Amino acid sequence: MTARTLSVLIPVFNEEATIAEVLRRVAEVEIPLAKEVIVADDGSQDDTVGAIEAYREAHPEQNIVLEVLPTNRGKGAAVRAALALATGDIVLIQDGDLEYHPRDFPTLLEPLLDGRADAVFGSRFLGGPHRVLYFWHMVANKSLTLMSNMLTNFNLTDMEVCYKAMWRHVANSLDLQSERFGIEPEITAKLARGGWRLYEVPVSYAGRSYEEGKKITWQDGVAALYHIVRYRFGS
Secondary structure, three states: OOOOEEEEEEEEOOOOOOHHHHHHHHHHOOOOOEEEEEEEEEOOOOOHHHHHHHHHHHOOOOOEEEEEEOOOOOHHHHHHHHHHHOOOOEEEEOOOOOOOOHHHHHHHHHHHHOOOOOEEEEEOOOOOOEOOOOHHHHHHHHHHHHHHHHHHOOOOOOOOOOOEEEEHHHHHHOOOOOOOOOHHHHHHHHHHHHOOOEEEEEOOEOOOOOOOOOOOOHHHHHHHHHHHHHHHHOO
């Protein structure tokens, strides 16, 4: 299968301070595909939308689509809204903060472009440089990944990672339903159910502290347990 365009899906919520830099980094990275950037604002309460519109006005040569959700529904809802507008052959999820760097795009795309994979996950635990932060977040991530692996028979190291890339027809086949952070285990479980070929590659990670704007909480971890089971065995 030949790819010509990458759709970069960016769900954002209150990322006024970082979204312009994220868009700049996405534009700068060199890949053998045209780029379509779709930003889905999840009811931000700051001026994230204004920052995106200002960046678009300053860079009309870049293909940036903005979708504004009227209320805050969660990351999953924003990802689904962006995916519904995607026209690229491959889609890739990019967070709107500065935790993940688009310099990793070539590594993520390689297994797709050379025909080995239907989907590719990044991993913060395979050797890429990463900021040292919360021990218990790492424990929670690895525990959730272990449970997901037990139910999907995958051998992932980082199920909760933001960086997930796949052919658009694969993403559309998953019929995603999650509203919040349950989108991560839902994508994983449905890739397993569909028998899609999944690869994992190392990515860098510059995690934020809560003071710097990190949003995921222990409640999202508990919800992830529910979604792991729900989407492995149900719809």
